[in-house]
Amino acid sequence: MTVGEIIFFFTVFVTMIGALAAVLARSIVHALLGLITTMFGIAGLYVYLNSTFLAMMEMLVYVGAISILIAFAIMLLGSYSGMSGNLRAVGKLTLAGGTAVVSVYIFFKFVLTNMNPLSFAKYLVTTKDIGRVFTENLVLPFELISLLLVVAIIGAVMLAIIARNVK
Amino acid sequence: MSDMFYNNGNIYFFVALFMLFCGIAGLVYRRTLIGMLISMELILNGAGLNLVAINRFISPENPYGAAFTLIIMGIAAAESSLALAIIILISKRYHHIESGDLKELKF
Structure with missing residues (x-):
């Protein structure tokens, strides 16, 4: 097993642990931290898929913008964003x-049997390719x-203007 | 090079499926709207990973999957900003954000 494979499995592990933490964490802040961990892992997987521009945009848009937006919302809501979850509900x-x-x-029924991945195919998405696709x-x-x-x-x-007039 | 583990598409598909399942389970499990929004972001991330993996392993001629992943990122940004504005409005109006108790549509 090479160093690249070790880093790859570590990335997959981090992604899945982050997804589990985002769902199962008791505190909503811990759930947000799990979501950020997942996004870092996804960015690493994009690098392994030869799409470095997507990895960069993942870091910028998700980790940089959306997570900060959710963190601001949690801070603005304060105690309202308290905890949740009852797995005891049978339904x-x-x-x-x-x-x-x-x-x-x-x-296991369809994806593993019906898809034939071309793992040897050359695939490298550069910023130039993406710009060409978007403009053509x-x-x-x-x-x-x-x-x-x-x-x-x-x-x-508009919602902010409405919220100013409520109560 | 082709026998490396990271050149096997099924691992990426499995991670994307796992994130989809985690997102759906979180949508069912969470009671507050912010937790449901976090689960929604998980689903969108899984969809983006799935598109890029399919683009790389099934049809690597054109980077359409990467382009659609960028479009998904734009949709996720717009969706989360609007959803958070609505959540803050709901918290000012009802003094809670539990999704089970929101039964009125009209303010």
Whole structure:
């Protein structure tokens, strides 16, 4: 086992432990820390998938922006964002277990048997490739994303104005 | 080089599936809206990883999977900012953010 494989398995381990912590942690701050750990792990997996630009954007957008946004919301909410979770509810536990069983069945039944990964194929996504795809083939989704971000900004400002008048 | 573990696509698919399951379990398990939002981010991250892994192992000709992952990141940023604004509004109005007790749609 080479050094690269050891780092890869460590990254996978960190990702899965972070996902479990984000779901099962008692405190909401610990759940947020688990989410940040997961995002670091995902960025590492993007590096292993030869997509370094995506790894950088993962660090910038998720770790840099969304996590900080959620942290600000937790601090603004204070005691409201207290703890949650009752796994003793039988219906919820049945639903979660059923989802797990179905997804694992789908994975082992279809993904492992029907897909033939081309593991030897050359694949390297540079920033130049992504820029070329966005300006030649995917112009409409690119513009729609900018429109979506504008609408989200206006909506957030409108909600802030409404929140000023409540109580 | 091709027999390395990190050149095997099934590990990435399994990690993405695991994150999808963790996200769905968190959506069911959490009672507050912020916990559900964190679970939602887990689902979106898993979807992005799945797209990039499929792009790298199944059809590596064009980087469409990477491009759609970038679009997913933009959607996640817009969604989380709007959701957090709504959550703060709900906390000012109802003085709690437990999703089970939010039964009125109208303010």
